[in-house]
Structures are given as C-alpha cells and as structure tokens.
Amino acid sequence: MWFRTIxxxxxxxxxxxxxxxGVQAFELSGRLFTRLNRLRLASTRRLRGAGAxxxxxxxxxxxxxxxxxxxxxxxxxxxxxDWNASARSxxxxxxxxxxxxxxxxxxxxxxxASMAWGEPPxxxxxxxxxxxxxxxxxxxxxxxxxxxxxTEGGTAAGPVDRPFKGKGQFxxxxxxxxxxxxxGRSRLLPTVRRLVQTSRGGIVLVLSDLLEEDELxxxxxxxxxxxWEAYVLHTLHPAELEPALLGEFELVDSExxxxxxxDVDAPALDAYRARLDRWRGDVERxxxxxxxxxxxxxxxxxxxxxxxxxxxxxxxxxxV
Amino acid sequence: xxxTTPLALLGLLTLPVIAxLHMQRARSxxxxxxxxxLWDxxxxxxxxxxxxxxxxxxxxxxxxxxxxxxxxxxxGPQLALTRTDIAQxxxxxLLDVSTSMxxxxxxxxxxxxxxxxxxxxxxxxxGIDLVTVIATGxxxxxxxxxxxxxxxxxxxxxxxxxxxxxxxxxxxGLALALASVHPETPGVVHVxxxxxxxxxxxxxxxxxxxxxxxxxxxxxxxxxxxxxxGGNQAVLALQALRLSGNKFQVFARFANFGPETxxxxxxxxxxxxxxxxxxxxxxxxxxxxxxxxxxxxxxxLEIALSGSDGLPADDRAYTALPPFAGAxxxxxxxxxAAVVAETPGPVLRALEAVPGVSVQVVPPDEYLPGSPFDLVxxxxxxxxRWPGGFVLVVDPPAESGLLGSTVAAGVPSPPFPGVDPLLxxxxxxGVRWSRVWVPERVPDGLEPLLSAGSTHLLLHGRTGLTxxxxxxxxxxxxxxxxxxxxxxxxxxxxxxxxASAAAGASLPPQIAAGEPLRLPSPQRYPVIAITGPGxxxxxxxxxxxxxxxGLRVPGxxxxxxxxxxxGLAEFALGVNAGDLYESDIAxxxxxSGIASPPQPAAQIERxxxxxxxxxxAIALLLVLEAWPAWR
Numbered sequence: 001m002w003f004r005t006i007x008x009x010x011x012x013x014x015x016x017x018x019x020x021x022g023v024q025a026f027e028l029s030g031r032l033f034t035r036l037n038r039l040r041l042a043s044t045r046r047l048r049g050a051g052a053x054x055x056x057x058x059x060x061x062x063x064x065x066x067x068x069x070x071x072x073x074x075x076x077x078x079x080x081x082d083w084n085a086s087a088r089s090x091x092x093x094x095x096x097x098x099x100x101x102x103x104x105x106x107x108x109x110x111x112x113a114s115m116a117w118g119e120p121p122x123x124x125x126x127x128x129x130x131x132x133x134x135x136x137x138x139x140x141x142x143x144x145x146x147x148x149x150x151t152e153g154g155t156a157a158g159p160v161d162r163p164f165k166g167k168g169q170f171x172x173x174x175x176x177x178x179x180x181x182x183x184g185r186s187r188l189l190p191t192v193r194r195l196v197q198t199s200r201g202g203i204v205l206v207l208s209d210l211l212e213e214d215e216l217x218x219x220x221x222x223x224x225x226x227x228w229e230a231y232v233l234h235t236l237h238p239a240e241l242e243p244a245l246l247g248e249f250e251l252v253d254s255e256x257x258x259x260x261x262x263d264v265d266a267p268a269l270d271a272y273r274a275r276l277d278r279w280r281g282d283v284e285r286x287x288x289x290x291x292x293x294x295x296x297x298x299x300x301x302x303x304x305x306x307x308x309x310x311x312x313x314x315x316x317x318x319x320v
Numbered sequence: 321x322x323x324t325t326p327l328a329l330l331g332l333l334t335l336p337v338i339a340x341l342h343m344q345r346a347r348s349x350x351x352x353x354x355x356x357x358l359w360d361x362x363x364x365x366x367x368x369x370x371x372x373x374x375x376x377x378x379x380x381x382x383x384x385x386x387x388x389x390x391x392x393x394x395x396g397p398q399l400a401l402t403r404t405d406i407a408q409x410x411x412x413x414l415l416d417v418s419t420s421m422x423x424x425x426x427x428x429x430x431x432x433x434x435x436x437x438x439x440x441x442x443x444x445x446x447g448i449d450l451v452t453v454i455a456t457g458x459x460x461x462x463x464x465x466x467x468x469x470x471x472x473x474x475x476x477x478x479x480x481x482x483x484x485x486x487x488x489x490x491x492x493g494l495a496l497a498l499a500s501v502h503p504e505t506p507g508v509v510h511v512x513x514x515x516x517x518x519x520x521x522x523x524x525x526x527x528x529x530x531x532x533x534x535x536x537x538x539x540x541x542x543x544x545x546x547x548x549x550g551g552n553q554a555v556l557a558l559q560a561l562r563l564s565g566n567k568f569q570v571f572a573r574f575a576n577f578g579p580e581t582x583x584x585x586x587x588x589x590x591x592x593x594x595x596x597x598x599x600x601x602x603x604x605x606x607x608x609x610x611x612x613x614x615x616x617x618x619x620x621l622e623i624a625l626s627g628s629d630g631l632p633a634d635d636r637a638y639t640a641l642p643p644f645a646g647a648x649x650x651x652x653x654x655x656x657a658a659v660v661a662e663t664p665g666p667v668l669r670a671l672e673a674v675p676g677v678s679v680q681v682v683p684p685d686e687y688l689p690g691s692p693f694d695l696v697x698x699x700x701x702x703x704x705r706w707p708g709g710f711v712l713v714v715d716p717p718a719e720s721g722l723l724g725s726t727v728a729a730g731v732p733s734p735p736f737p738g739v740d741p742l743l744x745x746x747x748x749x750g751v752r753w754s755r756v757w758v759p760e761r762v763p764d765g766l767e768p769l770l771s772a773g774s775t776h777l778l779l780h781g782r783t784g785l786t787x788x789x790x791x792x793x794x795x796x797x798x799x800x801x802x803x804x805x806x807x808x809x810x811x812x813x814x815x816x817x818x819a820s821a822a823a824g825a826s827l828p829p830q831i832a833a834g835e836p837l838r839l840p841s842p843q844r845y846p847v848i849a850i851t852g853p854g855x856x857x858x859x860x861x862x863x864x865x866x867x868x869x870g871l872r873v874p875g876x877x878x879x880x881x882x883x884x885x886x887g888l889a890e891f892a893l894g895v896n897a898g899d900l901y902e903s904d905i906a907x908x909x910x911x912s913g914i915a916s917p918p919q920p921a922a923q924i925e926r927x928x929x930x931x932x933x934x935x936x937a938i939a940l941l942l943v944l945e946a947w948p949a950w951r
Contacts, residue, residue, distance in 0.1 A: 211355035
C-alpha cells in the first residue's frame with residue numbers, strides 16, 4: 001500500500017559502473033572508484049620494496065633524479081656519472097637520487113563463520129572494503145597478496161598464493177574475494193607465521209572481527225617495523241555493537257555452534273556494552289604495543305561515505 | 321452479574337495451556353550470535369532449560385485476555401441494570417367512568433375521589449415511570465399517556481370528565497392496558513372503581529393489578545326533605561307513545577335498591593310543564609310501574625323522583641315523544657324509503673300506508689348505491705353490493721351476485737314464526753303461500769325469522785353496514801299482481817314493522833348514558849347540531865363517524881338536522897342514567913388491595929447481555945495482536 005512506503009527512504013542511486021570491468025558489487029560504484037583513484041595506501045619511506053614502483057623509498061640509488069653525489073666505485077652504471085661535476089674536480093661523481101619502489105600489500109581477510117553472521121552478514125561489507133583496499137594497492141603499482149586467514153586445520157579458505165599486480169588484475173581480485181568461504185574458525189597466528197616465512201615485509205591489512213582470537217599479541221609480534229606496517233581493521237556488525245536482544249534466549253555461537261541460555265535484560269545489555277568496550281580497548285592496547293594502527297570499522301557503515309573517509313582520517317589512506 | 325451458561329467457564333482452562341505454549345515457544349527460541357565469548361560474562365544468570373520462568377510478554381497477555389474473554393462470552397454474562405428498570409416501569413391507571421361512580425357516598429362523589437387519587441398517583445410517578453390513563457365505561461379509551469407530548473394537558477382535562485356511562489367494560493380496559501404496556505417493561509395496573517356489578521374473572525391476566533375501591537357497602541343515606549332514608553332509588557324506564565287525538569301515553573318504572581322502604585314523589589313534566597305528580601312507595605329491592613295518559617304534544621318528557629339518594633343521576637329520566645301516532649320506535653325522524661323495482665307491486669302500497677313514511681320509486685337503472693334513503697326496498701332486482709342502512713328485499717331475481725341463483729319452491733308445512741319485533745302483531749293464519757325463493761346461499765349474518773320446515777321465508781340480520789330483511793315468499797308476479805301473501809292483512813303489518821325498525825335505527829327517543837348513537841345518513845343530513853343539557857353544542861359535519869358516543873351526561877339533548885336543501889328539523893333525545901345494574905351502587909364482591917403484587921424494583925431487573933461488548937473487546941485484541949505482523 002502506498003502509505004507503507006511513502007516514508008521509506010529511497011536507496012541511493014548507483015551511478016554507472018565506470019570502475020573496472022566485471023565489478024558489479026553494490027558498494028563498488030563508479031563514484032567510489034573515482035574517489036579511490038585519488039588515494040593510495042599510506043606507508044613510510046623506510047618500507048622496503050622489491051622493485052620499481054610509485055612508492056617513495058628511503059634508499060638513495062643512482063638515478064637521473066638528482067639528489068646528491070657520491071664517488072664512483074667500480075661497477076656503478078656510468079649512465080648516472082655527472083660529467084660536469086667530475087670535470088670540475090679530480091674525482092668522478094655519480095648522481096644519486098630517489099627511485100620509486102613498489103611494496104607488497106598483504107590483505108589478511110578473516111573467513112571465519114562469524115564473518116557470515118548478521119543481517120546483512122559482515123562479509124557483505126568486508127569484501128567490498130577488502131576490494132577497495134586491494135584496488136588502492138593495485139592502482140599504486142604495489143604487489144597485492146590476498147591472504148585468507150588459515151583455519152584451525154591449517155587450510156586456506158580460497159586461493160591465496162597468486163599475488164596480484166596492476167590495476168587490470170582487479171576483476172580477478174574481486175572474483176577471488178567473492179569465492180571465499182566463510183566457515184569454521186580461522187587463526188591469525190599461523191597465518192602470520194606463514195606470511196613472514198614467505199615475505200620480507202610490506203603493508204599488512206588485517207580485516208577481522210577478532211572473535212575467539214587470543215593470539216593477536218603473538219601474531220603482531222611477528223610483524224615488526226620498519227619491515228612491516230600493519231593495520232588492524234576491526235570489523236564488527238552493528239548488532240554486535242548494539243544488540244537488540246531483550247528477554248530469554250538461547251544463543252548459538254556462529255563459529256562453534258555452542259549453545260547457552262541467557263536472560264538478557266537492560267542491565268545485562270549495559271554490561272555487554274561495557275565488556276565490548278573493554279575488549280576493544282585491550283585489543284587496541286596490544287596493537288599500540290606493536291606500533292600497529294587499530295581502528296573499528298562497522299560493517300553497517302557505507303564504504304564510500306563512512307569507511308573510506310574514516311581510514312583517510314586515520315592516515316591509513318592518503319591522497320596521491 | 322449472572323451467567324446463562326456457567327459451564328463455558330471451563331474454557332478458562334485454556335489459560336495455562338496458552339502459558340505453557342508461550343513458555344515452550346520461548347524455550348525453543350534460538351538466536352545466533354557471532355560469538356558466545358561476548359556473552360560469557362552473563363553466564364551466572366543463565367537459567368537451566370528446565371527451570372525457565374514464564375516470559376511475560378504483550379503477546380502472552382493479549383492471548384490470555386482473548387482466551388479469558390472468549391470463555392466469558394460463551395458463558396453468556398448478563399448485567400442487571402436495576403435503575404433503568406425502575407425508570408421503565410409502566411403504570412396503567414384504569415378509571416371507572418360508569419354512572420354509578422357518580423354516587424355521593426364518597427365525598428364529594430366516588431368519581432371525584434377516584435380521580436383525585438389517580439391524579440395524585442400519576443403526579444408521583446410521572447417522570448419516573450411510564451403512565452397511561454384509561455377511562456373505562458361502556459368501552460375503554462386511552463385519555464392520557466406520558467409518552468405523548470400533551471400528557472400534562474390530558475391529565476388536567478380529567479378535571480372536566482364526568483361519569484355517565486351505563487356499564488363498565490373492565491375486560492376491555494384491562495385488554496387495552498395490556499396492549500399499551502411493552503412486553504419487556506414491568507407493568508402495574510391500578511383500577512379505580514366502585515366495584516359495582518359482577519366481580520371480574522382475572523385468573524389469566526398477565527399484569528399486576530392494584531385495586532382502589534370507592535363506596536360504602538350500603539350506599540349513601542338518602543334524604544327526602546329533612547327525612548333520612550336509605551339506599552338508592554332510580555327511574556329504570558320511561559317510554560312515551562303518541563296516541564290518536566293529540567294524546568300520548570307515558571310509562572315509567574321505578575326501583576328501590578336500598579335496604580328500607582321509601583316514599584318518594586314522581587313528577588312528570590313535558591317541555592318543563594308539570595303534567596302529573598305521583599306518590600311512589602318503594603319496598604326494598606322491588607320496583608313499581610306507573611302510566612299516564614295526557615293530552616298535548618310536548619317534544620320531550622321528563623320524570624323525576626323528589627329528594628335525593630345515593631346516586632342523584634338516576635333519579636331523573638328523559639324521553640322524546642314520537643311525532644307520529646302508531647310509530648312504535650322512531651325518535652321523530654320521518655322515514656324516507658325507496659322502492660327499487662321495475663314494478664313496485666304491493667310493497668309500495670304497504671309502505672305508503674305507514675304514517676310518516678315518504679316513498680319514492682326508483683327504476684333499477686337509475687338507482688345509485690349512495691342514495692340517501694332510510695329504507696331501500698329491492699323488488700325483482702339486486703344491486704352489485706348492499707347499500708348501507710336498512711334494506712328490504714322482496715321477490716329476488718333468479719340470478720344475483722349477492723344471493724346466487726334462486727329456485728322457486730312450495731311451502732311444505734305451515735310456517736312457525738319466531739319471536740322478533742319485526743313479527744309483532746303479524747298473524748300469518750290463513751295465508752296461502754304460493755312460491756318461495758330458495759337462495760343458493762344465505763348471506764352471512766342473517767338469521768331466519770320465519771321458516772316452514774327447512775324452507776326459510778323471512779331472513780333478518782346485519783351484513784357489514786347493512787341491516788337486511790329478506791322476504792323470500794312471493795308478493796307479486798312479474799306484472800305486479802299481488803300474490804296471496806300480499807293480499808293478506810299480515811303483509812302491511814309486516815311492512816309497517818320493517819319501516820318502524822328502519823326509523824328506529826335512525827334516531828331513538830331515548831338511550832342510556834354513554835350508549836353510542838347511530839347518526840342519520842350524512843348524504844341526507846350533512847350537518848347535525850347536538851345541544852346537551854348544559855347548553856353545550858356539538859356540530860357534526862358530513863365527515864362525522866357513523867356512530868357517535870358523546871352522549872354521556874343524562875338529560876334531554878336537542879338534535880337539529882340540516883338537510884341538503886337547507887331545511888331544518890329539530891328533535892329531542894333523552895339520555896338516561898337509570899339502569900338495573902348501574903343504579904345498584906352497592907359494591908360487589910371484588911378483590912381489593914393488591915391482587916397480584918408487583919415485583920419489587922430490586923428484583924425487576926432487566927438483564928443486559930455483555931456478550932456483544934466482550935466480542936468487541938476480543939476483536940480489538942485480535943487487531944492489536946495482528947498489527948505488528950501486518951506492519
């Protein structure tokens with residue numbers, strides 16, 4: 001009936017898809033990609049890169065982009081000899097400058113069953129966020145490594161070994177993200193252990209609700225600076241932040257299937273919120289101890305209007 | 321509150337069932353959460369699955385209310401609204417207006433005392449109860465009803481009401497009272513009467529009755545001059561007969577209903593002039609008759625007993641003197657007759673011989689059903705329907721819509737006449753009966769007056785507004801030649817009696833008080849003016865009813881008739897209160913007090929069913945329960 005919908009807010013119109021071909025996700029609109037094209041993942045100069053890229057490096061190398069001179073040593077590329085400066089002295093000088101480097105962005109995505117909980121489920125917001133971060137990495141000529149957290153059995157929830165490079169790889173990235181299975185329990189520590197064995201450093205973005213996670217301290221300890229720059233994006237559902245429960249319920253754990261009856265009343269809800277804040281504080285303190293940036297990202301946020309500006313404000317992202 | 325089906329309250333057993341269902345539903349309600357770790361701190365408050373308490377929710381409350389209300393509705397609860405029923409009690413006040421209520425043994429009269437009590441009772445209950453006042457005399461009529469807007473004026477008009485009707489039809493009054501009370505309203509009938517007459521039979525009467533009786537057992541003490549005498553004496557009859565030679569004869573009968581012998585004087589006067597004085601000695605419980613023969617032609621005669629007694633109204637009697645000699649009835653009206661026939665025959669000559677009768681011959685094709693005649697004679701012809709008034713049929717046609725086909729038959733044996741005024745002084749001895757018409761069917765309401773075996777010769781009775789006399793014996797042949805019956809002396813006497821009866825039906829010389837009077841035809845007399853004893857004149861136009869019941873006060877009434885040509889004729893009519901029953905003013909063995917006490921107001925409770933309200937509440941609760949789901 002007309003009066004049942006008259007006050008209903010019309011959904012935001014999605015603009016035409018001017019993003020990468022094949023991307024039709026709700027959150028990944030053309031307007032978002034237009035905005036993402038002006039952003040990149042923030043990193044320090046000390047971050048070690050493997051090859052040429054667009055990211056500034058702290059290391060000076062023989063380069064056309066002059067910053068300083070050093071004496072020529074055998075084996076240097078004579079293309080970078082500053083002949084004019086060498087003519088005015090008796091020594092041969094080599095022009096030395098910055099050479100943009102690439103870095104590896106490791107996108108650690110929690111694929112536990114709790115990420116499939118909620119209405120809409122948390123992964124409905126986490127996957128577009130991961131795709132947006134991945135797009136920023138690919139757009140910045142970084143090497144992107146999508147790493148689903150390992151399950152308790154030590155297996156991954158999807159293809160993980162193939163790194164992505166270049167913006168043209170984004171549809172494949174998105175397809176890979178959509179192929180992830182959210183089931184069972186996932187563990188951060190074994191995943192990070194495997195990560196440090198295969199990579200020498202880079203940016204680590206952890207997208208997880210951190211539920212049942214009791215080894216966060218050990219995991220972050222394996223990602224020391226300056227080789228690693230880690231960000232923990234704590235993805236929680238609005239129903240986890242403000243549960244709409246009142247009465248007696250039999251609660252079922254989405255990961256373990258464990259059941260328990262609770263009498264939830266208003267004081268209990270207040271205690272729940274206090275406990276949640278305390279838990280988040282504990283997590284944040286662990287992150288700070290390991291120089292890791294921690295932030296909460298609600299899955300109820302709009303990616304374009306809330307999540308991206310939030311990360312920009314925290315300098316997880318920066319303008320190009 | 322009462323319950324019509326208390327067993328339906330067993331439905332309340334569904335309440336614990338509903339509570340159990342809700343508990344079971346709450347027990348099986350599971351909610352998935354992302355991780356129980358966030359809720360572990362609540363563990364001390366966890367109740368075991370077997371020990372959960374009843375969840376008090378709006379849904380549970382609504383379900384319990386619906387079940388409880390439905391059970392209550394099935395039980396049929398009724399609420400007694402006492403106050404409402406008190407306001408809706410119906411008092412019917414039955415006032416006796418018969419002549420005997422004019423007795424003076426209650427100050428000032430029985431009627432005045434009863435009327436005052438009635439008005440007092442009506443004033444006390446008006447505004448609280450419904451009040452209906454019914455006057456009961458020869459008939460019963462409603463004279464005031466609190467449901468009518470002019471109730472107060474109608475009650476005030478009771479002050480002008482006077483008793484003066486011979487007879488009290490209590491059954492008609494009680495029937496009218498029963499009809500005026502709504503079946504669901506408790507009704508009480510208060511009867512204000514002197515209980516004169518036979519006790520009524522009230523075994524099967526539905527309404528509660530309360531009796532208000534007036535009058536002393538022996539009536540009032542009568543006074544003649546300074547001498548006190550006992551009981552009531554009355555003039556029971558007064559009749560006058562005009563004789564030839566400007567003479568008239570007066571007959572009067574007196575009766576003593578008292579316990580002692582009384583001596584009173586009867587004074588006969590004509591048009592206010594005393595004609596005779598006659599001492600009358602009346603033994604207790606007896607009557608005596610006198611007759612006088614005087615010269616003159618007074619219009620009205622009056623006879624009065626001197627002194628006074630318990631009921632003064634019946635100490636006088638009045639009558640008119642018939643204007644024509646030999647007219648047995650006739651209150652002075654000339655008789656207008658019509659013979660509708662191709663050949664009038666001997667009936668025309670017989671009618672012309674009757675004094676005061678004017679006859680007109682009307683051919684059948686010129687006859688109009690509404691013609692203003694007092695007597696219409698059909699010979700050899702019958703109309704499509706009977707006209708109103710007096711009708712004589714002689715020599716009916718063989719085929720008629722009114723009588724069907726008739727056949728001629730002989731008379732097997734000599735006729736045996738019945739006893740009827742139409743056959744007074746009629747001697748059929750020596751009549752040679754020729755032919756008799758045997759109709760296919762006898763009209764409803766007619767009785768045989770003269771029969772020979774199974775063959776009827778003369779039928780008389782009323783059918784509708786027609787008083788019909790059917791002479792089935794042949795009076796003349798088709799040429800008008802008289803038959804043997806018409807040549808016999810009995811025939812003109814029979815015709816004269818019929819004419820006299822027709823005249824008597826028009827205007828009598830005297831009637832009893834309250835007796836309805838059949839008025840002359842409005843087609844002949846469009847305007848009638850009736851002047852009562854007090855000089856009050858009543859004008860009745862052509863739209864008047866056929867029967868008029870306004871003659872309630874005893875005395876001489878002057879009736880002035882205005883015919884179609886504007887001619888005036890004035891006649892007198894006596895209205896008399898004396899009556900064998902009304903003059904006996906000693907109360908009968910009637911019930912007194914409360915014959916059938918009304919139920920106390922607290923018990924006269926009209927139950928109001930609460931079921932519709934309960935069903936409405938259930939519907940509202942169902943909407944409330946469905947609202948969240950619909951949204």
